[in-house]
Amino acid sequence: MAGESDRKKYRRIATDLRDAIRAGTYPAGSRLPGENALAAQYGVSRATARQALAQLAQWGLTTARQGSGNYVRDFRPLIRDAIKRLGNGTWPAGQSVWDAETEGRSLTVDQIEVGETADVPDRIRRILALSGGEKAVKRSRRFSVDGKAVLVSTSWLPASIAAGTAIAERDTGPGGTYARLADLGHRPVRFREDLRSRMPDEGEVERLALTPGMPVQDLIRTAVDADSTVVEVNEMTADALAYVFRYEWDA
Amino acid sequence: MAGESDRKKYRRIATDLRDAIRAGTYPAGSRLPGENALAAQYGVSRATARQALAQLAQWGLTTARQGSGNYVRDFRPLIRDAIKRLGNGTWPAGQSVWDAETEGRSLTVDQIEVGETADVPDRIRRILALSGGEKAVKRSRRFSVDGKAVLVSTSWLPASIAAGTAIAERDTGPGGTYARLADLGHRPVRFREDLRSRMPDEGEVERLALTPGMPVQDLIRTAVDADSTVVEVNEMTADALAYVFRYEWDA
DNA sequence: TAGTGGTCTAGACCACGAA
DNA sequence: TCGTGGTCTAGACCACTAA
Numbered sequence: 229m230a231g232e233s234d235r236k237k238y239r240r241i242a243t244d245l246r247d248a249i250r251a252g253t254y255p256a257g258s259r260l261p262g263e264n265a266l267a268a269q270y271g272v273s274r275a276t277a278r279q280a281l282a283q284l285a286q287w288g289l290t291t292a293r294q295g296s297g298n299y300v301r302d303f304r305p306l307i308r309d310a311i312k313r314l315g316n317g318t319w320p321a322g323q324s325v326w327d328a329e330t331e332g333r334s335l336t337v338d339q340i341e342v343g344e345t346a347d348v349p350d351r352i353r354r355i356l357a358l359s360g361g362e363k364a365v366k367r368s369r370r371f372s373v374d375g376k377a378v379l380v381s382t383s384w385l386p387a388s389i390a391a392g393t394a395i396a397e398r399d400t401g402p403g404g405t406y407a408r409l410a411d412l413g414h415r416p417v418r419f420r421e422d423l424r425s426r427m428p429d430e431g432e433v434e435r436l437a438l439t440p441g442m443p444v445q446d447l448i449r450t451a452v453d454a455d456s457t458v459v460e461v462n463e464m465t466a467d468a469l470a471y472v473f474r475y476e477w478d479a
Numbered sequence: 480m481a482g483e484s485d486r487k488k489y490r491r492i493a494t495d496l497r498d499a500i501r502a503g504t505y506p507a508g509s510r511l512p513g514e515n516a517l518a519a520q521y522g523v524s525r526a527t528a529r530q531a532l533a534q535l536a537q538w539g540l541t542t543a544r545q546g547s548g549n550y551v552r553d554f555r556p557l558i559r560d561a562i563k564r565l566g567n568g569t570w571p572a573g574q575s576v577w578d579a580e581t582e583g584r585s586l587t588v589d590q591i592e593v594g595e596t597a598d599v600p601d602r603i604r605r606i607l608a609l610s611g612g613e614k615a616v617k618r619s620r621r622f623s624v625d626g627k628a629v630l631v632s633t634s635w636l637p638a639s640i641a642a643g644t645a646i647a648e649r650d651t652g653p654g655g656t657y658a659r660l661a662d663l664g665h666r667p668v669r670f671r672e673d674l675r676s677r678m679p680d681e682g683e684v685e686r687l688a689l690t691p692g693m694p695v696q697d698l699i700r701t702a703v704d705a706d707s708t709v710v711e712v713n714e715m716t717a718d719a720l721a722y723v724f725r726y727e728w729d730a
Numbered sequence: 731t732a733g734t735g736g737t738c739t740a741g742a743c744c745a746c747g748a749a
Numbered sequence: 750t751c752g753t754g755g756t757c758t759a760g761a762c763c764a765c766t767a768a
Contacts, residue, residue: 236755236756236757237756237757238756238757262733262734262735263734263735264733264734272757272758273757273758273759273760274758274759274760275756275757275758275759276756276757276758278735278736279756279757281735286678286692287678288677288678292735292736293734293735293765293766294734294735294736294764294765294766295733295734295735295736295764295765295766295767296733296734296735296765296766296767297733297734297735297766298735305675307673310726311726311728415730416730417729417730418727418728418729418730419727419728419729419730420725420726420727421725421726421727422558422723422724422725423674423696423723423724423725423726424556424719424722424723424724425676425694425695425696425719425720426539426694426719426720427537427538427539427692427693427694429538440537441537441678441692442678442694443676443677443678443693443694443719444676445674445676468675468676468677468694469676469677471675472673472674472675473673473674473675474671474672474673474674475561475562475671475672475674475726476669476670476671476672477562477669477670477728478668478669478670479666479667479668479669479670487736487737487738488737488738489737489738513752513753513754514753514754515752515753523738523739524738524739524740524741525739525740525741526737526738526739526740527737527738527739529754529755530737530738532754543753543754543755544746544747544753544754545745545746545747545753545754545755546745546746546747546748546752546753546754547746547747547748547752547753547754548752548753548754549753549754
């Protein structure tokens with residue numbers, strides 16, 4: 229399987245380890261041989277062994293823990309089905325392309341932050357059509373699955389609509405933000421989601437406990453009401469390896 | 480702006496260069512100081528200067544060209560609007576979050592491959608509900624924008640439906656594959672798209688001319704007809720930085 | 731405290747690109 | 750040909766983790 233340009237020593241070591249991982253020699257969560265062990269085993273300098281382990285991490289196969297070792301990653305992605313509504317049996321049993329599990333996994337929410345603020349990023353200001361110092365209601369949360377942070381979500385709504393309502397409270401009540409918007413005469417009737425993958429900045433690496441070198445998925449949802457007023461912009465950043473984003477629609 | 484853990488020398492150099500890029504000192508396409516120049520300038524070893532440049536590449540800001548230098552990346556993403564249909568003015572002028580351009584850019588297609596084959600990956604077999612040696616029609620293409628490869632698309636259809644039809648030809652005729660499926664009594668009525676971001680393998684790095692360390696976006700579209708038969712599976716792999724994926728729907 | 735990964739030095743040789 | 754980035758060595762010290 230490894231017929232690549234394995235003239236390079238570090239690539240040879242990396243592909244050896246990769247194949248061993250695939251073969252099950254190192255199951256998910258297990259520890260690989262250390263830098264010194266590999267250097268001795270292959271008769272190379274520690275820097276070269278290190279480079280091989282870095283390659284594995286960059287492939288998304290392992291994650292390095294200082295003072296401990298390199299460990300085989302384990303993560304089956306969650307499926308986020310944006311356009312749900314249909315429980316009918318339109319889809320055959322074929323299932324998804326990727327292994328994925330939603331059930332039997334514990335979801336927790338923390339780093340909740342709710343409040344009115346004038347500190348709104350320009351890209352959000354533009355979409356919400358907010359003028360200079362105009363305020364917005366900001367709702368920020370972090371989601372974790374089985375203890376691993378997977379998604380940070382920040383929602384923005386015009387203060388002219390949401391200020392002083394349940395939307396500006398921690399608990400928005402039954403039905404959540406969208407139900408409250410409907411109560412206020414601003415029921416969302418149309419949604420747009422823009423997805424983009426990119427490399428994270430340092431704050432995101434920390435907040436999502438990302439393996440260095442692995443991407444994040446950005447998702448920006450925009451909701452408009454019947455008057456074509458943008459009533460919410462929700463900016464999400466997800467651990468790209470933790471999620472599959474699904475969209476379904478009729479022709 | 481750079482109040483991070485800049486105790487590390489390579490981080491200090493990397494953030495310096497990053498800020499200079501942001502400030503416009505090094506515009507898109509321009510060349511950064513080389514490894515030796517940086518080593519001399521900062522009084523560090525070449526390995527450390529190298530590590531700093533590697534950090535910039537990993538942030539997606541630059542790209543290294545052997546024998547030449549490190550260059551500032553330039554790429555505004557394309558928008559792929561999956562669920563089009565509506566030209567109506569539902570959306571206010573607010574526009575997209577990301578800079579994006581579709582107009583005035585030249586789109587080219589190459590590496591076209593069309594034919595009937597029994598060599599179908601298992602994950603595709605499962606979705607198409609193909610039995611053991613059953614064949615499929617495969618249509619593969621690569622898309623480039625302004626000379627830069629951005630997307631590889633491979634479409635699979637059951638041979639029992641598509642073999643011997645225009646779908647198995649290079650030119651599928653007016654309306655394309657879906658129009659032909661409709662002619663054959665298998666008009667797609669429902670679509671599903673699963674998106675996932677991941678790190679590319681070596682073949683993809685080459686085929687999409689990717690900067691090492693940057694992610695790709697996987698997209699798998701499944702189309703079913705009125706009888707809930709899966710009539711097409713289209714697997715796309717895109718340069719993640721080249722694309723924004725957009726979905727719009729009514730509540 | 732012992733072992734791990736993280737950073738860094740000061741050299742070396744090679745492959746590649748542009749002049 | 751010459752400068753560039755790519756690979757590699759053989760050391761060193763530090764920060765962190767686990768026992």
